[in-house]
Amino acid sequence: MTYAVVTEDLTKRYGSHTVVDDLALRVPAGSVYGFLGPNGAGKSTTMKMLLSLVTPSEGQIEILGRPMHRGTRREVLPDIGSLIESPPGYGHLTGRENMRVLGRMLDLTDARIAEAVDTVRLGAHLDKKVRDYSLGMKQRLGIAMALARRPRLLVLDEPTNGLDPAGIDEIRHLLRHLAAHGVTVMVSSHLLDEVERTATVLGIVSAGRLIFQGTRDELLSASTPDVVISCSAPARAVDVLGPHAAAGVAQSNGSEVSLSGLDDDGTASAVATLVRDGIGVFGVRRAHRGLDEVFRDLTADGRL
Numbered sequence: 001m002t003y004a005v006v007t008e009d010l011t012k013r014y015g016s017h018t019v020v021d022d023l024a025l026r027v028p029a030g031s032v033y034g035f036l037g038p039n040g041a042g043k044s045t046t047m048k049m050l051l052s053l054v055t056p057s058e059g060q061i062e063i064l065g066r067p068m069h070r071g072t073r074r075e076v077l078p079d080i081g082s083l084i085e086s087p088p089g090y091g092h093l094t095g096r097e098n099m100r101v102l103g104r105m106l107d108l109t110d111a112r113i114a115e116a117v118d119t120v121r122l123g124a125h126l127d128k129k130v131r132d133y134s135l136g137m138k139q140r141l142g143i144a145m146a147l148a149r150r151p152r153l154l155v156l157d158e159p160t161n162g163l164d165p166a167g168i169d170e171i172r173h174l175l176r177h178l179a180a181h182g183v184t185v186m187v188s189s190h191l192l193d194e195v196e197r198t199a200t201v202l203g204i205v206s207a208g209r210l211i212f213q214g215t216r217d218e219l220l221s222a223s224t225p226d227v228v229i230s231c232s233a234p235a236r237a238v239d240v241l242g243p244h245a246a247a248g249v250a251q252s253n254g255s256e257v258s259l260s261g262l263d264d265d266g267t268a269s270a271v272a273t274l275v276r277d278g279i280g281v282f283g284v285r286r287a288h289r290g291l292d293e294v295f296r297d298l299t300a301d302g303r304l
């Protein structure tokens with residue numbers, strides 16, 4: 001497997017506060033890598049380090065096979081498109097004027113610029129002043145600016161922040177389209193929903209630490225789904241199982257009890273306890289868990 005981004009021991013401290021802690025990122029080339037974590041988890045700081053906008057306290061970064069640091073960033077940056085923090089662009093200029101300024105700065109052909117504008121479907125709004133753009137249009141302009149240099153790697157920090165569902169959907173499509181055309185996309189979000197269907201690989205950070213990295217299926221199988229027992233006396237079952245269950249017991253509806261954090265032995269022993277207590281067990285199953293639940297569990301504990 002070739003990786004577009006590899007980090008070793010990547011760490012950033014501000015005073016005594018470690019905001020990024022020993023990250024070993026592996027972003028496969030050609031993937032859409034969803035970089036997830038709650039607000040303040042250290043996603044932006046990590047992305048800024050990847051772009052050499054923030055100097056790491058420790059660790060190494062390799063981008064597209066080359067070491068990335070102050071001394072090399074001039075050679076590496078032309079291959080990276082990025083959207084970090086607020087969308088770029090001058091508000092008093094139109095979209096077209098902004099793209100022209102960028103074109104002059106980076107010495108891009110008109111065809112290159114037209115291609116980038118086309119990809120984000122901004123053509124119809126090019127003659128409007130950017131300060132009159134909706135947030136979605138601003139984000140798309142930012143992405144067009146990032147794309148104009150035809151990057152091999154695109155780093156986007158929360159590109160769907162503040163967008164409505166239609167805008168989010170559009171960005172999703174765009175990211176898939178780019179990945180299908182060979183661009184590696186690293187995209188951060190604090191909402192799993194937003195990247196789950198787009199990302200082929202997920203990296204989850206919590207309090208600066210990488211608590212999971214792998215495919216969506218690997219994430220689901222790394223967590224234990226709840227056991228749901230349907231029985232004759234669910235309310236009594238909750239009392240009986242309370243001291244027994246490792247993680248938690250809840251009565252989910254009229255006839256069912258949910259138990260979290262139980263392995264197979266724990267499940268067998270819970271059923272035996274119910275039967276011993278004279279409660280009729282009608283059925284036992286593992287609940288289907290959405291990724292959002294898994295994500296919440298992972299980040300609540302701060303561990304996998």
Ligand SMILES: Nc1ncnc2c1ncn2[C@@H]1O[C@H](COP(=O)(O)OP(=O)(O)OP(=O)(O)O)[C@@H](O)[C@H]1O
Pocket residue numbers: 014019037038039040041042043044045046190
């Ligand atoms: N320049 C700085 N000086 C001191 N602390 C900082 C600095 N930049 C970021 N931090 C702190 O680092 C932590 C991580 O911030 P960061 O912006 O990387 O998180 P994030 O996961 O991107 O969250 P968000 O989605 O809210 O931007 C926060 O506690 C933040 O206050």
